[in-house]
Amino acid sequence: MTPVAVNIENCINHKNSVFKSLSNEEKKILSETHSAHTYKKGELIFKEGDKPTGLISLLEGKVKIFKEGVGGREQIIRMAKPHGFIGYRALFADENYAASAVCIEDSSVCVIEKNTLFKILKENSSITLHIMKLMASELGFSNNRTVSLTQKHIRGRLAESLLFLKDTYGMEEDNITLKIYLSREDIASLSNMTTSNAIRTLSAFASEKVIALDGRKIKIYDIKKLERISELG
Amino acid sequence: MTPVAVNIENCINHKNSVFKSLSNEEKKILSETHSAHTYKKGELIFKEGDKPTGLISLLEGKVKIFKEGVGGREQIIRMAKPHGFIGYRALFADENYAASAVCIEDSSVCVIEKNTLFKILKENSSITLHIMKLMASELGFSNNRTVSLTQKHIRGRLAESLLFLKDTYGMEEDNITLKIYLSREDIASLSNMTTSNAIRTLSAFASEKVIALDGRKIKIYDIKKLERISELG
DNA sequence: ATATAAATATGCTTAAAAACATACAAATGT
DNA sequence: ACATTTGTATGTTTTTAAGCATATTTATAT
Numbered sequence: 001m002t003p004v005a006v007n008i009e010n011c012i013n014h015k016n017s018v019f020k021s022l023s024n025e026e027k028k029i030l031s032e033t034h035s036a037h038t039y040k041k042g043e044l045i046f047k048e049g050d051k052p053t054g055l056i057s058l059l060e061g062k063v064k065i066f067k068e069g070v071g072g073r074e075q076i077i078r079m080a081k082p083h084g085f086i087g088y089r090a091l092f093a094d095e096n097y098a099a100s101a102v103c104i105e106d107s108s109v110c111v112i113e114k115n116t117l118f119k120i121l122k123e124n125s126s127i128t129l130h131i132m133k134l135m136a137s138e139l140g141f142s143n144n145r146t147v148s149l150t151q152k153h154i155r156g157r158l159a160e161s162l163l164f165l166k167d168t169y170g171m172e173e174d175n176i177t178l179k180i181y182l183s184r185e186d187i188a189s190l191s192n193m194t195t196s197n198a199i200r201t202l203s204a205f206a207s208e209k210v211i212a213l214d215g216r217k218i219k220i221y222d223i224k225k226l227e228r229i230s231e232l233g
Numbered sequence: 234m235t236p237v238a239v240n241i242e243n244c245i246n247h248k249n250s251v252f253k254s255l256s257n258e259e260k261k262i263l264s265e266t267h268s269a270h271t272y273k274k275g276e277l278i279f280k281e282g283d284k285p286t287g288l289i290s291l292l293e294g295k296v297k298i299f300k301e302g303v304g305g306r307e308q309i310i311r312m313a314k315p316h317g318f319i320g321y322r323a324l325f326a327d328e329n330y331a332a333s334a335v336c337i338e339d340s341s342v343c344v345i346e347k348n349t350l351f352k353i354l355k356e357n358s359s360i361t362l363h364i365m366k367l368m369a370s371e372l373g374f375s376n377n378r379t380v381s382l383t384q385k386h387i388r389g390r391l392a393e394s395l396l397f398l399k400d401t402y403g404m405e406e407d408n409i410t411l412k413i414y415l416s417r418e419d420i421a422s423l424s425n426m427t428t429s430n431a432i433r434t435l436s437a438f439a440s441e442k443v444i445a446l447d448g449r450k451i452k453i454y455d456i457k458k459l460e461r462i463s464e465l466g
Numbered sequence: 467a468t469a470t471a472a473a474t475a476t477g478c479t480t481a482a483a484a485a486c487a488t489a490c491a492a493a494t495g496t
Numbered sequence: 497a498c499a500t501t502t503g504t505a506t507g508t509t510t511t512t513a514a515g516c517a518t519a520t521t522t523a524t525a526t
Contacts, residue, residue: 067376067380070384071466073384075379075384090369092369093366094366098376098377121362122359125354126355128362129351129361132361132364132368133326135372136321136324136326136328139372139375140322140328142372142375142376142379143300143332143375146308146378147302147310149383150308150382150383150425151302151308151425152303156303183504184505192383193483194483195503195504196485196486196504196505196506197483199503199505203505215492416473418473428473429475429514429516432474433475436475
């Protein structure tokens with residue numbers, strides 16, 4: 001991880017921050033009640049059942065959000081990227097976390113304390129509506145996934161996951177290598193299949209020249225075909 | 234359907250309405266810009282791709298919200314009941330509808346025009362936060378369902394659906410008959426299975442004395458066992 | 467009242483994916 | 497440097513649920 005000072009500034013003044021429009025007065029309040037944390041790859045940020053203490057903003061790194069299902073089987077429901085929120089659903093639903101968050105890479109976050117947040121939201125309806133829009137988009141995403149994961153076949157689900165990872169994290173400078181390095185097990189948890197089937201189907205895609213595999217590095221050769229496989233089911 | 238005058242009063246002053254705390258001035262604005270509609274069983278309120286014009290509140294009846302998946306296969310993602318909102322996700326995400334809404338029974342709705350709604354929300358952050366909480370709960374529900382529908386076996390999925398219908402619509406006066414009458418096809422779309430398998434598995438539950446079937450009427454005899462089947466997967 | 471269509475029911479076959487088994491490679495800790 | 501664990505790969509078997517076929521019952525339309 002590039003060592004970046006974990007600072008509330010990175011959280012509230014970044015171009016993608018929903019808080020950048022706040023008054024200096026309000027920003028001061030935010031900066032006085034925030035906390036910051038760093039995590040190593042594999043570390044837990046929160047787990048199912050924990051009580052949210054504030055709004056977590058991911059500053060650096062990559063995080064998977066997943067639920068434990070039947071027999072402890074993991075289902076990844078979301079992947080977070082820098083300057084996105086983590087665990088905000090539970091916070092706004094006033095519930096305990098219904099999912100766990102684990103870092104895929106070394107990561108840093110800042111946390112805006114719950115009461116301060118709601119005080120500021122009460123005074124700034126446009127920010128509240130903005131966060132509401134984020135949540136509405138995520139609900140649409142979740143509904144889409146429910147249908148994809150239940151109706152598409154293994155190849156379709158895996159193709160969709162690869163396209164999703166591309167959309168979320170983008171490509172390396174070569175414009176062909178996915179800018180995220182997941183274990184086969186995580187790819188499986190994302191795509192609702194067993195690890196064996198993830199490995200098998202990745203191999204199949206590779207031998208069809210749709211992708212190329214080099215350890216955890218995935219190169220996408222034929223994105224059109226991947227889209228067709230995903231559409232087809 | 235019991236003939237009830239479709240009136241904005243039923244929408245904004247009902248005990249479950251998020252708008253009941255508004256000032257008389259604001260209520261007046263709402264009532265001047267609302268519209269009301271009635272639908273017969275089977276009729277469409279909106280369909281995937283339509284543009285939302287306002288916030289729809291269901292006054293009477295029952296509505297299924299579903300998406301078309303692979304090969305037109307239907308997946309019910311939500312069931313609405315009186316005094317709940319319909320289609321609010323698309324409205325707040327500023328997207329076209331990603332799902333369709335069809336009445337399961339004769340229904341009536343009132344619609345609060347979009348611009349009026351947002352004007353009022355900007356002035357009433359506690360209502361916005363309230364709606365946000367609703368949406369956060371629904372997102373939690375959607376995530377849960379993603380896991381259930383993908384990981385549970387047919388019996389577990391059907392059991393979960395029956396319990397969900399009980400929680401959503403409750404029981405008839407006898408306290409044993411589900412207060413909703415769905416086709417086997419709709420039960421299948423709700424539970425992510427083929428109609429054949431829904432029929433087969435309902436029959437199995439009936440012969441195990443967990444439920445009793447009488448046409449579309451479903452009596453739940455052994456709710457504990459149903460819960461066990463649902464938990465088990 | 468009768469024809470037609472739609473919904474329900476059940477058996478049989480096939481396809482898809484999980485489960486299991488085993489081998490091998492890579493990473494990690496001592 | 498070596499042992500141990502974890503992750504990747506691939507073949508085989510078994511289970512699950514879809515797909516298909518065909519009655520039978522119930523609604524709906526004429």
